[in-house]
Amino acid sequence: MDATAHTSDTNPDGAVAPRLGTRFLVFPQPPYVPGYENPEVVWLAPSAGRIMAGPSDRRMYVADPLELKRPYAYPDLPPYAGGLHPPAEPDADGHFDHITPDSPAFLATHSFACARRVLDIFEGYVGRDIRWFFEPTLSRLEIIPHIVDWDNAQSGFGFLELGESEPERMASRFALNFDSVAHEMGHLILLSELGLLEGDGAGSEFFAYHEAIADFASLLGLLHFDTAVDRILRRTGGNLMINNELDRFAELSDERQIRSFNNSLRAGDVGSEVHDHSKPFAGGLFDCLIEVYQSLLFERGLSDLDPRRFSNLRQQLAPDMLEVKLRPSRTDYETKHFASKAALQEARDIVGESVVRSWRLLDPDDVTFETAAEAFLTAAERGRGRAYVEQFEDCMRWREILW
Template identity: 70%
Template sequence: MDAIIHPQGSGRGVATQAALGTRFLVFPQAPFIPGYEKPEVVWIGASAGPILAGPSDHRMYVVEPVEPKRPYALPFLPPYRGLLRPPVEPGPDGHFDHITPGSPGFLSAHSYACARRVLDVCEGYIGRSINWFFEPHLQRLEIVPHIVGWDNAQSGFGFLELGESAPNRQTSCFGLNFDSIAHEMGHLVLLSELGILEGDGRGCDFFAYHEAIADFISLLGLLQFDTALDRILRRTGGNLLIHNELDRFAELSDERQIRSFNNSLRMGDVSDEAHDRSKPFAAGLFDSLIEVYQTLLFERGLSDLDPRRFSNLRQQLEPALLYEGLKRSSASYELKHFAYKAALQEARDIIGEGLTHSWHLLEPDTVTFESAALTFVEASYSGRGQSFIQQIEDCMRWRRIID
């Protein structure tokens, strides 16, 4: 018989928590994407503190309602007060990687691990703990891992909810889709760092900027997985302008996605609808990542192509990169795979740090894509992106975000 369970859980396994953190199984991409059928073991850092049954910690917790639940909407907000299923328990060693796909509780463990990993990544870039924007009214984020019959995912004042339009069908389950969870966490992190609107958002790019950042946070999150890094680089031979899962957000299949980072859209090509308007800025961030990555490859003798020779990024650099990829054989690439991987990891962190450090320079009611691009350039110049600042600025200029 189900019982009413307090979200904090029983506390079993706390004494055996490893000093290095807690293990979970996570799909870097939805498991119906070829190459990602098996989850990867990830460590949730010790900074999360004790991870109790639920899973739960001092920042977030998972609840599984017994009865059908409607998605949260004002005036109904967390905490959920109905009947709950028993929380997912850690194993005797304090870890959760014994909970495998298809087993009871896997969606709860997977949803928690994805959300917590994104928070850890963002806090690592910022260099401090992120205080939730809904504090002190609510102390922790509530995660609802699956709402049956709801084909969506959302985040808001103290909650992250994941839909499941058709039970027992992987393609319909947002709780198995790291991209979607990371996107919603991106919104929560940005609301907590940038702040919330006092006005209605007219005359600024607050909502569109949110969509761009949430999408890009999902990309940064994907690049934290060894499985994804290895597969993307080997699939493309290190040429990241060949279409692959890195530039696709919220993949629906191996060849379909909701939005693509690798596009040629400029600000004059999009509408005022928030998702559409977000595309050039998100693509400008992707361009910056590729520019830094390609420059590191050249500087380390891994590529003959110096991207700094090209002033017109899309019209000249892309054909040159494609030609470079055609010259490179799979055998010659494999000998350098781990050097390419190190360059991509460094480029990821340079852009991730510059972006997250730019948020404190912006105000929610006045943020525009121009001001966001300029502060991104400024924050990058103050950090590890200084050597690449002209290229980052050129990427934003090509997108017509700055003059």
């Protein structure tokens, strides 16, 4: 599934022309992470000319304040009423990839592109437009690309705003961090699709589930970048199961969101704080992704590691011996890279689609990780994940989410 899949528009003369989208430059990971110093060209779904100066389109817009702005807090909500910096302008063909990281307008184009790309991805999984939960009060999402002296990012009723604690230091700018933007977009999309609480959430795991899904949105987004997928696979020799199971991903990769899922936590290992409480379920989704990926490799003759037998092998060998036995050959891997990449992208979409389509089966006031896991399995059974339902169930049982 490609969120920027080609469709077509009609020219004034009646001829059908391909619709390729609009180009932007995006860092898959912040540019201070080794290997990600250069941005990647991405295509957003709206065709060239439909994203206007700002950038802005029918779903979201950037407002870049001239003066110091305080973060939004009720009753202070969009639209922003103060003075704004000049909007970022498209080139003559309607694209924005001429705005480079050394441009004052880059934070505006980068934050917009990150947010719009995540929306494109999730609308691809849903199969339709996602209506914002704050409509019709507000018709578009407002993006504030930088708030000085604020070390945070937040989203809420009609807004997504990104802080920078030290403007002169690149690492402090949340607008350059795709993971942060994707996480906040995950909250906004889930609120729009799952709905709002009618009560106080007592007895549900609504808030912890939100954190798990927001983190998973970052992972899905990251895996839509060629740069990131290439680096992850080449640095691990294509064998993500071994490195995940042995808790070695952190030593092999700088990909922060991948690393955040690298845990062996079960439901009984975490407390009630929502971020901590979310980790077993988020980890379970990552386990499911790796299961599908490794299954596809095995089915296509790209690996002799059958994931359905891996757990038995793991019980028979000590971790260091298991790693030696299953360590991939980098030389052998290079001939399989593009086939392995296709398998990972397919696994990404199978699990992503199952997660997103499970939301229609959940009630926000009654959602628990158990009901969320059951809805995920049902959605998988009804879709492209049907062949992997038993493996998904095993992953959730191992995490003590299902019994």
